[in-house]
Amino acid sequence: MNGLSFSGLSGVLVLAAYAVVMLAIGWWAGRGTTSSSARSYYLSGGGLGFVALFFTLYATQYSGNSIVGYAPEAYRSGFSWWQSVPFMVAVIATYLLFAPRLYVVAKREGFITPTDWVRHRFGSGKLTVLVAVLMLWGLANYLLEQLVAMGQGIAGLTGATIPYEVGVIAFVLVMLIYSWSGGMRAVALTDVMQGIALLVGVGVLLFGALYLVGGDLGAVTTALAETDPEKVAVPETAVSVEWLSMIVLIGLGASVYPHAIQRIYAARSERTLKRSLAVMAWMPLLTTAVVFVVGIAGTQLFPGLSEDDSEQLVGMIANQVAGINVVFYLMMILLFGGVVAAIVSTADSALLAFSSVVSRDVYGRYLGRDASEKRQVLVGKVAGVAAIAVLLVIAWNPPGTLYEIFVLKFELIVQLAPVFILGLYWRRMAAGPTFWGMLAGALLSGGLTLAGVDDFGGVPGGLVGLAVNVLICVLGSLAVGRPGDHPSEDPVPRLTAAASRS
Amino acid sequence: MDRRRSDEPQTAEPPTAEPGPAPGDARPLREPVRNPWLWAAMAVVVLAGVPLYLPVGTIRPLVGGVPWWLLISVGATIAFCALTCWACLRAWNLAEPAEEAAAARERDEEVRP
Numbered sequence: 001m002n003g004l005s006f007s008g009l010s011g012v013l014v015l016a017a018y019a020v021v022m023l024a025i026g027w028w029a030g031r032g033t034t035s036s037s038a039r040s041y042y043l044s045g046g047g048l049g050f051v052a053l054f055f056t057l058y059a060t061q062y063s064g065n066s067i068v069g070y071a072p073e074a075y076r077s078g079f080s081w082w083q084s085v086p087f088m089v090a091v092i093a094t095y096l097l098f099a100p101r102l103y104v105v106a107k108r109e110g111f112i113t114p115t116d117w118v119r120h121r122f123g124s125g126k127l128t129v130l131v132a133v134l135m136l137w138g139l140a141n142y143l144l145e146q147l148v149a150m151g152q153g154i155a156g157l158t159g160a161t162i163p164y165e166v167g168v169i170a171f172v173l174v175m176l177i178y179s180w181s182g183g184m185r186a187v188a189l190t191d192v193m194q195g196i197a198l199l200v201g202v203g204v205l206l207f208g209a210l211y212l213v214g215g216d217l218g219a220v221t222t223a224l225a226e227t228d229p230e231k232v233a234v235p236e237t238a239v240s241v242e243w244l245s246m247i248v249l250i251g252l253g254a255s256v257y258p259h260a261i262q263r264i265y266a267a268r269s270e271r272t273l274k275r276s277l278a279v280m281a282w283m284p285l286l287t288t289a290v291v292f293v294v295g296i297a298g299t300q301l302f303p304g305l306s307e308d309d310s311e312q313l314v315g316m317i318a319n320q321v322a323g324i325n326v327v328f329y330l331m332m333i334l335l336f337g338g339v340v341a342a343i344v345s346t347a348d349s350a351l352l353a354f355s356s357v358v359s360r361d362v363y364g365r366y367l368g369r370d371a372s373e374k375r376q377v378l379v380g381k382v383a384g385v386a387a388i389a390v391l392l393v394i395a396w397n398p399p400g401t402l403y404e405i406f407v408l409k410f411e412l413i414v415q416l417a418p419v420f421i422l423g424l425y426w427r428r429m430a431a432g433p434t435f436w437g438m439l440a441g442a443l444l445s446g447g448l449t450l451a452g453v454d455d456f457g458g459v460p461g462g463l464v465g466l467a468v469n470v471l472i473c474v475l476g477s478l479a480v481g482r483p484g485d486h487p488s489e490d491p492v493p494r495l496t497a498a499a500s501r502s
Numbered sequence: 503m504d505r506r507r508s509d510e511p512q513t514a515e516p517p518t519a520e521p522g523p524a525p526g527d528a529r530p531l532r533e534p535v536r537n538p539w540l541w542a543a544m545a546v547v548v549l550a551g552v553p554l555y556l557p558v559g560t561i562r563p564l565v566g567g568v569p570w571w572l573l574i575s576v577g578a579t580i581a582f583c584a585l586t587c588w589a590c591l592r593a594w595n596l597a598e599p600a601e602e603a604a605a606a607r608e609r610d611e612e613v614r615p
Contacts (some may be wrong), residue, residue, distance in 0.1 A: 079572050086551050086579045093544055093586045096534040099592050107597070218567025222577050225561050225569070234559045234571050240554040245549060269605075270597040278590035280581050290580075425535065492531050 010329075012162060014030060014337045015154060018197075019153070019174045022190050022344070026178020031185040038112050041183035041377050041434050042356040043266040046107070048188055053267055054276040056188040056349070059278070060259055061091060062151045062198060062287050064343035069207065070288055071317075072310040074295025078224070078231025081292055083243040088113065088284035090251030091260075099264050106265045106493040113353075114261040114336075114420075115361040121423050121486065122431040124365070127445060130438055131416060132361040135258045138413035139354040140387060142257070147172070147388075147395040167396065172339065172388055175348045180381055186265055187348045194345035198287065201338020204331040205314065206290045208321030209297040211328075217293065220300045241458030244434035249463050253410035259353035261420070271459040283404045314339075318501035354387055355380035396423075411445040411462030415469050424475070427486045433476020441469025532595040540589055547585055551578030 039045055048056065074081040102117065109120055118131045148167055154167030162170070178186045213220050225232040235243070254260060267273035298313045301320070305313070359380025368376065415438050422429050445465030448454075453461060461496040534540055553571050561569050 079569065082572060082575055082579070083552075084583055089579065089582045089586055090548070093582070096540075096589050096594070098535075100533050100596050101535070104597050153523070184611065216567075218564075220567070221569070222564065222567040225564070229561060232569055233559045234553045234556045234569075236558050237554065240552055244548075244554065247552075269601045270594075271601065274590045274594050274598075278587045281586035281590065285580070285583060395540075492533065502610045 008331060012334070014333045015167075015171075015283055015340065017160070018341060019171065020435060021193060022341075023173055023178055025190045025193055026182050026186040028181025029189040030178065033054040038356070038360060038377055039110070042112050042352065042359075043262060044184040044188060044287055044382075046266055047268045048184075048263075048266045048272070049268050050272050050275055052188040052192060052274055053263065054279055056191040057260075057276055057280055057344075058283055059086070059195035059198060059342060059345035060263070060349040061254065062283070062342060063346035064144060064280050064339045065145065067198075067202060067291055067339055067342070068149065068314045070291045072313045073293040073297060074292045075298045075313050076307065077307070078299075079296070080229065080235040080239050080243060081295065082090060082289075084292060085284045087247045087250040088288050088445050089281060091249045091254040092281045093258075094255040094421075095264075097275055098424050099149040099277070100270075101424045101491060102261070102420065103264050103267065103270055105489055111265055112262075113356050113360045114256075114258045114416075115357060117261075118419050118423075121489075122419070122434065125431055125435070126355050127419070127431045127435040127438070128361070130435055130442075131419060132357055134356060134412055134416060134438070134442060135357050136362075138409050139350050139357070139389060142350045143164075143347055143387070144391045144394055146343050146350065147391055150340065150343045151395065165396065169390065171344055172347075172392065175344055175351065176385060176388065179348050179352055179384070182261075184352060187352050188266070190348065191345045194341035197338040197341040198345075199338075201342070202287055204335050204379070205294055205317070208328060208331065208335075209294045209301070209317055211324070212301055212317065212320060213297045217297070220297055224299050225295070227303070231299065232430050232459040237401070238458040242455065242460070243458075244313040245455075245459050245463050249410055249414055249460055252421075253414035253462070255364065256416045256420050257353075257358060257413060259349040262356065269407040271347055298395065321460060332335050347393065351384050351388065355384035356384040358387075360428075380413075411449055411460070411465065414462050414466050415441040415445065417466065418470055418473050424468075424489055426477070427479040428477050428483050428486060429473065430477045430481035430485060432480060434473045436476065437469040437472035440463035440472055444468055526597075529595050529599060531599075532593050534589050534593045537589075537593050540593055543585055544582070547578050547582040551575045551582065 037045075044052075052385070054267045070081070070084050073084070077297060105111075106117070109116070111117055114135065115128055115132050116332075118128045122128065150171055151164040151168040154162055154164070154171065182189075182203045195262075210217070221232065234240075264273065267276070288329070294317065295313065298310075298317060302313065302316055318332040318335055359376045363383075364371065365375045368379065371379070418437065419434060423434070442465065445462045448461030448464065455461065456464060551574075553575060556571050556574075560571060563570050565573055
C-alpha cells in the first residue's frame with residue numbers, strides 16, 4: 001500500500017488519536033478492576049452488560065483480517081467467497097450447541113478459564129494439560145496473525161511514514177498498558193469503541209467502492225460474467241465441498257476459542273448473553289457480506305492483479321476513493337482507523353485469554369500452587385508480555401497471505417470442540433479416549449499441514465483430524481466409560497426442582 | 503478415567519440464588535440442543551446455501567445482473583441468520599427466569615429495606 005494519496009501526517013494523527021482514546025478508555029475502565037481477583041481481572045467480575053458484551057463479541061470475532069484479508073479472497077475466488085457470510089453465522093449457531101448449558105455450569109462453579117470446564121468434567125489429568133497446550137498454541141498463532149496485520153495496516157495507513165516495526169510496537173504498548181491495568185473490563189470497553197470504528201470503516205469502504213463503480217453492482221457482475229465466468233458460475237464440486245467444510249470448521253473452531261468461551265463466562269446474565277448473540281447472528285451481513293461486495297467490485301476496478309498484488313486491494317480502493325475529494329479522504333482515514341482498531345481489539349482479547357490460561361492453568365496448577373491469586377494474575381500479565389515479545393520477533397518476517405495462517409490455527413483449535421459440545425451432554429464420555437482422540441486429531445491435522453496436504457477433495461485436514469478425534473473419543477468411551485461416570489450437567493431437572501421448591 | 507477432583511479451589515463468589523424458574527413465570531425452560539426441529543431447519547438452510555446440488559458452471563439466468571444461484575445462497579444465508587437469531591431469543595430459556603426474579607427481589611429490597 002505504498003504511495004497512498006491520503007497517507008502521511010493525517011494518518012499518523014488519526015492513529016495517535018485512536019491510541020489516546022484507547023488509553024483513556026482503558027484507564028477509565030481499569031479504575032474498578034482489582035488485580036488481586038482473577039475473576040475481576042479476567043472476566044470483569046462476570047458482569048458485562050449488553051452493549052459491552054455485544055461489542056466485545058463483535059470486535060473479537062471480526063479482526064482486521066475480516067476486511068483486508070477477505071476482500072482480496074473475494075477478488076480471487078469470485079462468488080464462491082460468499083461462504084464467508086454463512087461461516088460467520090455458523091459461529092453463533094454453534095454457540096447454541098453448548099453456550100446455554102455451559103453458562104449455567106460456569107456461573108454455578110465459578111469458572112474463569114475454558115480449561116476450568118475440562119477440569120470440572122474430566123479431572124486434572126493429562127487431558128487438561130493437552131487442552132491448555134492447544135489453547136496456548138492457537139492463541140499464540142492468533143496473536144501472531146494480529147501483530148502481522150497490525151504492522152501492515154499501520155504502514156499502509158501512514159504510507160510507511162510510520163515504519164512497520166514502529167507501528168506494531170507503538171500499538172502493542174498501548175494494548176499492553178490498557179490490558180495490564182484494566183483486564184477484561186478495559187478490553188471490553190475499548191472493544192465498544194473499536195467495534196463502532198470497524199462498522200464505520202466497513203460502511204465507508206462499501207460506499208467508496210460503490211462510488212467508484214458508479215453504484216451499479218449489476219453491471220459489475222454482468223461484466224465479470226463476461227471476463228471471468230469461472231468466478232461467477234456455480235463452483236466446482238470440490239469448491240462447494242470446501243464451502244460446506246469451512247462452515248463446519250470455522251463454526252466449531254471459532255466458537256471454542258478461549259477468548260470466545262470467556263465471553264460466555266463474563267456475561268452479566270443469560271438474558272444479556274442471548275440478546276448479544278441474537279444480534280451477532282446478523283452481523284455477518286453487515287461485515288463479511290459488505291467486504292465480499294467490495295472484493296467483487298475490485299475485480300472491475302483493478303482487473304488482473306496477481307495473488308500478492310491482490311492482497312493490497314483494500315489499500316488500492318481506499319487510495320483511489322481518497323483521491324476524489326476531502327470528504328472521501330476523511331472517510332478513508334476512518335476506514336483504516338477502523339481496521340487498526342479491529343486488529344487491536346482482537347489481539348487484546350487473545351492476549352487476555354493467553355494470560356489467563358498461563359496464570360490459572362499452568363502457573364496456578366503446577367508452578368505456583370501456593371501463590372496468592374494476586375501473584376497468579378501478575379504472572380499471567382508478565383507471561384502475556386513475554387509472549388508478545390517472542391511473537392514480535394516472528395512477526396518481523398510475516399508469511400505470504402493472511403488467509404492461509406487464519407485457516408491453519410483452526411486445524412488444531414477445532415480439536416477442542418468435542419470436550420465442550422459432547423462433554424456437556426454425554427455422561428459416558430471418558431477422559432482417556434478423549435485425550436487420545438484429541439491428540440490423534442491434532443497430530444494428524446498438524447502432520448497434514450506440514451506435509452503440504454491442505455485438503456481431501458475440499459475437506460480441510462482439520463476436519464479430517466476432527467473426524468478421527470471424534471471417532472476415537474466415541475468408540476473409546478463406549479468401550480471404557482460407564483453411563484454414570486459423571487454427574488449429569490442437565491440444568492433442567494435442577495431448575496425444575498428449584499421451581500417446585502419455591 | 504481420571505477421577506473428578508473434589509478439592510478444586512472455588513474462585514467465584516458463592517451463588518446468591520439457586521437458579522430456577524421464577525414463581526409465576528409461565529415461560530417453559532428451553533435448551534436449544536433439545537429441539538430437533540431447530541437443528542433440522544439449520545441443516546436445511548445451511549445446505550440450501552451451498553451450491554452442491556446445482557449444475558457446475560451454470561451462470562444464467564441473471565437476476566439484476568446477479569446469477570440466480572447466488573441469490574438462492576444469499577436467501578438461504580438470511581434464513582440462517584434469522585433462524586439463529588430466533589433460536590437465541592425463543593429456544594433458549596434456562597437461567598433467565600431465576601436471574602430476573604433474583605434481580606427483581608434485589609430491587610424490592612432496595613426500595614423496602
